Amino acid sequence: MSSDTYYASGNEVQLFEQAYTRKIPVMLTGPTGCGKTRFVEHMGSLLGRPVVTISCHDDLTSSDLVGRFMVTGGDVIWTDGPLTRAVKNGAICYLDEVVEARHDSLAILHSLTDHRRTLYLDRSDEIVQAPDEFMVVCSYNPAYRSSLKELKPSFRQRFVTLPMGYLPPEQEAAAVVSETGIDLAAAQRLVQCAIAIRTADEAFHFEPPSTRVLVTAAQLIAAGAGELEAAEACILAPLSTDGAISEGLREVAAAGLLTSDTL
Numbered sequence: 719m720s721s722d723t724y725y726a727s728g729n730e731v732q733l734f735e736q737a738y739t740r741k742i743p744v745m746l747t748g749p750t751g752c753g754k755t756r757f758v759e760h761m762g763s764l765l766g767r768p769v770v771t772i773s774c775h776d777d778l779t780s781s782d783l784v785g786r787f788m789v790t791g792g793d794v795i796w797t798d799g800p801l802t803r804a805v806k807n808g809a810i811c812y813l814d815e816v817v818e819a820r821h822d823s824l825a826i827l828h829s830l831t832d833h834r835r836t837l838y839l840d841r842s843d844e845i846v847q848a849p850d851e852f853m854v855v856c857s858y859n860p861a862y863r864s865s866l867k868e869l870k871p872s873f874r875q876r877f878v879t880l881p882m883g884y885l886p887p888e889q890e891a892a893a894v895v896s897e898t899g900i901d902l903a904a905a906q907r908l909v910q911c912a913i914a915i916r917t918a919d920e921a922f923h924f925e926p927p928s929t930r931v932l933v934t935a936a937q938l939i940a941a942g943a944g945e946l947e948a949a950e951a952c953i954l955a956p957l958s959t960d961g962a963i964s965e966g967l968r969e970v971a972a973a974g975l976l977t978s979d980t981l
């Protein structure tokens with residue numbers, strides 16, 4: 719149950735390593751709970767690099783990223799932000815939900831994510847050359863993207879883009895077992911339940927249930943909950959904000975749970 723156990727779904731580990739070796743930044747895309755954050759943590763430990771995570775949002779400024787002058791005990795001193803610290807420490811800087819950040823805040827990344835690999839800190843009059851170990855990784859969920867929040871092509875084209883999806887059924891069940899310690903057969907039933915919902919006619923109405931919710935359901939089962947009640951609370955109920963889950967979908971989910979070991 720290590721927090722960096724990662725089940726690969728394809729060649730993403732190799733491509734990430736190759737990008738790291740050639741100093742190219744990586745962009746991960748995929749639905750919520752499909753393993754983007756877990757993948758970055760895993761690659762950090764595989765490559766022996768610390769991961770500095772920055773959660774992007776509307777109000778994030780370039781000063782939040784690079785740092786600012788701060789008044790401390792009467793003195794005004796420059797304090798590095800998380801991006802500058804990550805560059806100096808040769809870390810993997812992980813910008814989560816990068817589409818949420820404004821274009822002017824992301825512009826600071828341009829010189830870091832091309833052949834220059836340099837951070838220009840105008841305010842502190844400093845130029846920071848990234849060490850070979852430094853890497854930028856970004857991620858976002860394409861389903862949340864609105865037309866107002868498009869990444870610029872000049873940004874997107876700097877990255878190796880790895881689209882991520884849900885694991886194949888056997889690996890997804892193995893991940894649920896390794897995260898929670900429940901029986902393989904029970905994990906397989908949860909995966910069947912998720913697949914039944916992901917492939918249901920109504921699936922286009924909502925973001926499908928992810929590996930994350932299967933792990934949460936399995937945690938409740940490991941703590942003594944019944945499979946149906948765990949599936950209801952963790953897999954079905956979070957599908958919609960208003961809790962309106964159709965009876966049809968509930969039946970699809972229950973039928974998935976009842977199909978035994980047919981992965």
Ligand SMILES: Nc1ncnc2c1ncn2[C@@H]1O[C@H](COP(=O)(O)OP(=O)(O)OP(=O)(O)O)[C@@H](O)[C@H]1O
Nearest residue numbers: 723724725750751752753754755756893929930933
């Ligand atoms: N490939 C995988 N291997 C092992 N565990 C996984 C994998 N994918 C998902 N998980 C499990 O699902 C959980 C959620 O995954 P993670 O936090 O990486 O999702 P995410 O894609 O970053 O989602 P979000 O977009 O909401 O941040 C993990 O904590 C882990 O338990």
Ligand SMILES: [Mg+2]
Nearest residue numbers: 754755756814
């Ligand atoms: Mg994440």
